[in-house]
Amino acid sequence: MKSILIIFVTLIVLSGCSTNKTEQMSEEKMVVAESAISGAIEKIAEKFPEADRQNMEKGIRHAASLWRASDGSADEFVSFCTNNYLGDASEKQAVFVKMSDYFESLFGHFNKISLDLRKNVDLQTGELFPVDHMFAAYSPSAHLNNDFYENKIAFLVALNFPFYSTEEKNEQGKQWSDLEWGYARMGDIFSSRVPSELIQNSSKVSAESEAYIAEYNIYMGHLLGKNGETLFPEDMVLLSHWNLRDEIKANYGNRENGLEKQALIYQVMQRIVDQSIPEKVINSGEFNWDPSENKIYQSGQVVEATPEPDDRYQQIINNFRAMKAFDAYNPALNTAIKRAFSGGMQIPQDEVETLFREFLGSPQLKDVGTIIKNRLGRDLQPWDIWYDGFKSRSSISEEKLNAITRSKYPDARALENDFGSMLQKLGFEKDKAEFIASKITADPARGSGHAWGASMKDEKAHLRTRIPGNGMDYKGYNIAVHEFGHNVEQTISLHEVPYYMMNGVPNTAFTEALAFVFQQRDLQLLDIEDKNPDKDYLKTLDIFWSVYEIMGVSLVDMQVWKWMYEHPECTATELKNATLEISKTVWNEYFAPVFGMKDQTILAIYSHMINSPMYLPNYAFGHLIHFQLEEHFKSHPFAAEVERIFSLGQLTPAEWMRKAVGTPLSNDPILAAATEAIEHMQ
Structure with a gap:
């Protein structure tokens, strides 16, 4: 599951706001003419003849691009630049350090407030009331950037720490020092001006989508099989899609x-995907449901089964329109797609899609599909995109694993108390393990769980995980270990980066990578040794098949957003029909040749499409990074390298990979390893 902190900070960085009235904002004209910009450049150059003229001009032009009529006249702009440019290097560094402390306090406390306001909707605290959702939807930081434009702090930052595009960071960052990277990341904070009410509305819509997904449970003990029998325990309740997927894996x-x-x-x-699911069976155990015939029963009698009214797709539209409203205020990244990829991921969407299609078209996939078919002793079925048989635990019964985890972790506190021991098992020195563990706390989640990092060093990262009353089952434990990996990244990349402004990782794919690394070692943390001589080959095939699945899902997500931009006034039903067709098209092109069947819609099941727009590609990149990290760890000490690599901070993806493992992000390493594993297993 995603790292909530990165989403929070990205919203602040990419969605600066300016005024309380959208209409007023749209009517204002730029007042800084080229002559005024040139005048400011010459005055500052005269005042600071030794200053880096290129950087100085970049800062002045960036500040001018953000200046509005309400901020002052052109002459006032020139005066502001002249009086506030930091031409002395030591003074600039001193101001940078001070402002870093201020931003850490602001971001940290706003993050803490958001945690507090979302506590009841995110955690198992009892019955929810409308007021809980209202507070969860409130964004306490929505007016932060607006205030900073009004008091001119935003312009001081823009002037002295200008914004660099991803392309500029990739090229110039090769020679940057840590301090220069810190300066560049401070420049990311004020890159555009979006009205605060648009940010507030986006937060509200996002919270509504989170709530929709968090309560989309299926009561498995009330599902009827083909002969009318129940196959699952009476008390089993699974969240879509995560727990449903994991139950497929477990079987x-x-x-x-x-x-x-x-x-x-x-x-x-x-x-669920085609919205023919009866509305009465969502988050309810009042009725028995036969999904095959799509009939519901009460006391043995068939009752009316009205389908869910395309709510799933209305949630996607709501997010689309809330995010599209930002377009006019982001001239460089003027679509939500560009902001998600070129802005958030720091990789253009077309490059992401090209990489994904290259992998999805690789010939190795048919060979791996054949291996899975032979291991299963049957033809592949659509749900085998989640085939889990390459993992060591596939030979261990779910009941045995559940008994171990339930005994070990009866509640969230028991899990938290074991964090230090878990890290020591992975090779961390005792003092370091205890320090990291002391910065992470475990909470009982209402949904499937997530990792929410701290934004200041005085606060803790939160691991939210679902733990039933009878203790943590293995599926929940496996997810929790994944989230623990996020938390370890969040802690290292906050406390050990050179400067606060560099805290974090290049994008969420990189935190997903460490989460996958930890998740891969879940049995090791339970002291279960894998003695299989083929374990390295099996691990390669496991990652390879996971990349296949998530890249297909990600491609559907991207194509859906492209379609919405082409049809911005679409209805929920129209979007549903388009999504079904897109999922079939992607399936037919890249999955039908492997699975031997066409027109499947399973690639559209992911809940991220509803509550985490365009997040899914991060998982695919996370798997690729995960694989390259695992290859690196084969010849380097695990714990020491985890600490070194994740203290690099927010570089660009290309620069981070170069410094982390010495090779660029690519399909080539995993394709080559898959070929070797296929030859061995055949």
Whole structure:
């Protein structure tokens, strides 16, 4: 699951705001003419003849691009620049350090407030009321940048720490010192001006989508199989899509009725995607439901089954329109797609798509599909995109794993108390393990769980995980280890980066990578040793198949957003029909040749499409980075390298990879390793 902190900071960075009235903002004209800009440049050059003229001109032009009529006249702009330019290097560094402390306090406390306001909707604190959702939807930082434009702090930053595009960072950053990277990241804070009410509305819509997904539970004990029997425990309640997917994975080791269970879950997923799921069975155990016939029963009698009214797709539209409203205030990144990729991921969308299509078209996929088919002893089914049999745990029964994890972790506090020991098992020195563990706390999640990092050193990162009353089952434990990896990254990249402004990683794919690294070691943390001589080959195939699945899902997500930009006034039903067609098209091109069947819609099931727009590609990149990290760890000490690599901070993806493992981000390493693993396994 995603790192909430990075989303929070990205919103601040990419969505600066300026005025309380959108209409007033749109009517204002730029008042800084070229003559005034040139005048400011000459005055500052005269005042500071030794100053870097190129950097100085960049800062003046960036400040001018943000200046509005309400900020003052052209002459006042020139005076502001002349009086506030930091021409002395030591003074500039001193101001940078001071402002870093101020921003850490601001971002840290706003983050803390957001955690507090979302506590009841995110955690298992009892019944929810409308007021809980209202507070969760409130964005306490929505007016922050607006205030900083009014008091001119934003212009002081823009003038002295100008914004660099991703392309500029990639080229110039090769020679930058840590301090220069810190300056560049401070320049990211004020890159555009978006009205605060648009940010507030976006926060509200996002919170509504989170709430929609957090309560989209399926009562598995009330599902009826083909003969009217129930296959799952009475008290099993699974969240879509995460827990449904994980239950499919868990049943690969079930030789009694695992295939039947998987097929039933797949029918549920199809009903969710096409919205034929009866509204009455969502988050309710009042009725029994036969997904195959799509009939619901109460006391043995068939009752009316009205389908969900395309709410899933209305949530996507709501997010699209809230984010599209930012377009006019971001001249360089003038679509939500560009802001998500060129801005947030720091990789253009077309480059992401090209990389994904290259992988999805690789010939190795058919060979791996054949290996899976032979291991299963049957033809592939659509849900085998989540085939889990390459993992060590596939030979261990779910019941045995559940018994271990439930005994070890009866509640969130038991999990938290074990963090230090877990890190020591991974090779961290005791003092370092205890320090990192002391900065992470575990909370019982209402949903599937997530990692929410701290934004200042005095606060802790939060690991939210779902723990039933009878203790943590293995699926929940596996997710929790993933989130723990996020938390470890968040802690290292906050406390050990050279400067606060560099805290974090280049994009969320990089925090996903460490989460995958930790998740891959979940059995090691339970003291279960993998003695399989083929374990390295199996690990390669496991990652390879995971990349295949998530790249297909990500491609659907990207194509859906492209379609919405082409049809901005679409209805929920129109979007539903388009999404079904897009998912079939992607399936037919890249999955049908491997699976031997066409027109499947399973690639559209991911809940991220509703509550985390365009986040899914980060998982795919995370898997690629994960693989390259794992290759690196084969010849380098694990814990020491984790600490070194994740203290690099927010470089660009290209520069981070160069410094981390010495090779660029590419499909080539995993494709080459997959070829070797295929030859060995065949």
